[in-house]
Amino acid sequence: MSLSTQQGDDEDSNILVAKVDNARNISNILKAIHFRDTATVFASSNGLKVTVEESKCVQANAFIQAGVFQEYAIRQDSATFKVNLTVLLECLTIFGSSSAPGMNTALKMCYAGYGSPLQLLLEEGGVLTDCSIKTMEPDEMLDFGFSSANVENKVIMKSECLREAWSELDMTSDVLQILMSPDKPYFRLSTFGYAGSIHADYPKDSDMVESFQCEQTQTNRYKLSLLKPSVKALSLSCKISIRTDHRGFLSLQYMVRNEDGQVSFVEYYCCPDEDVEE
Numbered sequence: 049m050s051l052s053t054q055q056g057d058d059e060d061s062n063i064l065v066a067k068v069d070n071a072r073n074i075s076n077i078l079k080a081i082h083f084r085d086t087a088t089v090f091a092s093s094n095g096l097k098v099t100v101e102e103s104k105c106v107q108a109n110a111f112i113q114a115g116v117f118q119e120y121a122i123r124q125d126s127a128t129f130k131v132n133l134t135v136l137l138e139c140l141t142i143f144g145s146s147s148a149p150g151m152n153t154a155l156k157m158c159y160a161g162y163g164s165p166l167q168l169l170l171e172e173g174g175v176l177t178d179c180s181i182k183t184m185e186p187d188e189m190l191d192f193g194f195s196s197a198n199v200e201n202k203v204i205m206k207s208e209c210l211r212e213a214w215s216e217l218d219m220t221s222d223v224l225q226i227l228m229s230p231d232k233p234y235f236r237l238s239t240f241g242y243a244g245s246i247h248a249d250y251p252k253d254s255d256m257v258e259s260f261q262c263e264q265t266q267t268n269r270y271k272l273s274l275l276k277p278s279v280k281a282l283s284l285s286c287k288i289s290i291r292t293d294h295r296g297f298l299s300l301q302y303m304v305r306n307e308d309g310q311v312s313f314v315e316y317y318c319c320p321d322e323d324v325e326e
Contacts, residue, residue, distance in 0.1 A: 062158040063122060063123045063124050063159060064159040065119070065157070065158050066096075066117045066119065067117060067157075069154055071140050072152070074116075076284060077110050077304055078133065078137055080110060081314060082137060083100060083277035084101070086130055087136075089130070089166075090128050091122055092122065093122055094114060095116065095120065096110075097109055097111055100133065101189070103274070104190060105271070106274040106317065108277065108314065109315045109316075109317075110312070111313045112312050127159060130185065139170070140155065140168070151172060151173060154170065156168070156170075165182050166180070166183055193297075194291075194317055198293040198294050198295075199299075200262075200292060201228040201261065201263060203228065203260055203291075204257070204288070205256050205258060206287060207285045208256075214282065216246065217239045218240070218241030218244075219239075220241030222273075223269040224238070226269075226270070227266070228265070228290075229264075231265070234252045234260065234262070235252070266292055268298065268321075269321045275318060281316065282302065284314075285302035285304050288302050298318045300315065300316040301314075302314040
């Protein structure tokens with residue numbers, strides 16, 4: 049279809065238009081990956097994928113499906129741009145992060161293509177705010193080469209038990225050690241800090257464990273500083289999938305249910321800590 053500009057309608061010049069009745073459904077999922085100022089947004093017909101990276105060792109992806117929006121239209125196969133995530137979140141919560149009962153912030157988001165700003169129109173209680181955020185040239189994204197075919201161990205569990213474990217582990221430790229095994233202790237988290245070694249064990253038949261698939265015993269260590277940002281996603285999620293591949297690379301997939309009951313996903317990839325591989 050040819051784009052008509054005769055009406056001077058802004059919508060005709062945009063390649064991406066997305067509308068949602070409750071902006072918190074977007075801001076909450078973005079907060080789960082907000083550990084750097086900038087993020088790369090990849091838009092396709094499936095929805096938005098927002099990626100944040102740190103030190104070429106950790107990558108976080110927030111997947112916001114098209115179905116989360118009340119209206120979602122993209123006029124080309126895909127669009128990619130970098131944006132200041134801190135500024136984007138400030139705009140999305142410009143009316144405050146928690147609205148009065150029954151009061152939501154409606155959001156219309158528009159992007160006109162390469163070099164154009166990301167336009168946000170927010171409305172709450174009859175008050176309109178228009179924000180324009182500069183977009184930047186997207187960076188080359190890391191490819192961790194993590195594929196389902198190479199997954200050796202996988203545990204799906206309820207997030208609440210992992211939140212408890214996280215609060216009990218020793219955060220003075222440099223690393224978090226993850227042991228996954230077909231035999232006891234099956235799934236163990238360990239830290240080695242000022243309080244000594246602390247372990248949290250989960251039997252595979254625990255009520256908290258929904259699925260346990262373990263091919264071989266694996267013990268890997270990951271820098272705790274790289275995993276700490278994922279706690280934001282853990283606090284929002286209801287389920288978590290923990291996977292490791294043959295190289296010891298870690299994938300943490302969080303299932304996040306928004307206020308309207310829709311599901312989005314946040315995924316963290318982290319490479320093992322080579323310094324302590326023995």
